Amino acid sequence: MQSFISIGRRASWQSIYLGALALAVAALFFWPIFYMIAMSLRTAEDIMDTPLGLPLAPTLDNYRGVLSAMAYWRSIANTIVITVSTTLLVSLLSSLAAYPLARLRGLLSTLIYLFLTLGLTIPLFIGMTPLYILLRDLHLLNTYVGVIIAYTALNLPLGVFFYTSFLKSIPQELEDAAVIDGCNAIQVYWHVILPLLRPITGTIALFVTLSVWNDLVYPLLLLTDESKFTITVAVFRFLGTHNIDPTKLFPASVLGSLPMLILFFVLQRQIVSGISAGAVKG
Incomplete structure (x- = not known):
């Protein structure tokens, strides 16, 4: 009996330690967000006195000035259009490319797969100059289409890598049964394969959305019209060359992060289940 009691006490102490550790890690991750929000509610004089x-006297005046200065709603709309379009294109094109690569066995398919996934090892800045020249020659600079193409090309290797690994775990008997029923290759992909890709598609969509939403390099490089700037560029413009106004920078950072935070809080269960299902299946 005493041994059971000691085991129970040991388990309870372990749960307490693990809970305390989880709280400490959560506090470590949430502290920058809390600090950003707290600073966005302070006046310039308050920040100068106690940085x-x-x-002590929260105010929303900072947000009122920043909303108009950064053209917030227009920047959010631009970012949503680019992010959603890129996510859809990456999901569709990479799954179409991965389907034959996962089913065909041979030297050619292996070489194509290695060539596509080689893009994961190439640093971003190496391809910036050729990409800029290519889009310039195609007259796609300062256009939504040009930025979407750039982001799609950047994220395609990741999508092909994930989809190919996932498709290899799907039994080919499902496709054979569909072929016997009279489906061609496109119909097999659309009606059989694509529904089975939902878990890994959610995982890829999460990675692509975060990559596109938080990126600053491509919008600065490819866009020159202020009406087409994304939210990261709108926030970046509050960083001065020689000085920084915290009463503008912190509210702008909060407003730029707010859509993603709301999305994660609303869809956290779906996001976690999608990542877990994709990881287990893959």
């Missing part, structure tokens, strides 16, 4: 203090 690391809490907002």
Whole structure:
């Protein structure tokens, strides 16, 4: 009996330690977000007096000025259009490319797969100059289409890698049964394969969305019209060359991060289940 009691006490202490560790890790991750929100509610005089203090008299005046200065709703709309279009294209094109690569066995398919996934090892800045020249010659600079093409090309290797690994675990008997029923290759892909790709598609969509939404390099490089700037560029414009106004930078950072935070809080269960299903299946 005493041994059972000691085991129970040991298990309870372990759960307490694990809970405390989880709280400490959560506090470590949430502290920058809390600090950003707290600083966005302070006046310039309050920040000058106590740079690391809490907002004693919170104010929303900072947000009112920043909303108009950064053309917030237009920047959000631009970012949503680019992000959603890129995510859909990456999901469709990479799954179409991965389907034959996962089913065909041979030297050619292996070489094509290695060539496509080689893009994962190439640093971003190496391809910037050729990409800029290519889009310039195609007259796609300062256009949504040009930015979407750039992001799609950047994320395609990741999609092909994930989809190919996932498709190899799907039994080919499902496709054979569909062929016997009279389906061609496109119909097999659309009606059989694509529904089975939902878990890994959610995982890829998450990675692509975060990559596109938080990127600053491509919009700065490929866009020159202020009406087409994304939210990261709108926030970046509050960084001065010689000085930084925290009453503008922190509210702009909060507004830029707010859509993604809301999305994660609303869809956290679906996101976690999609990642878990994709990881287990793959």
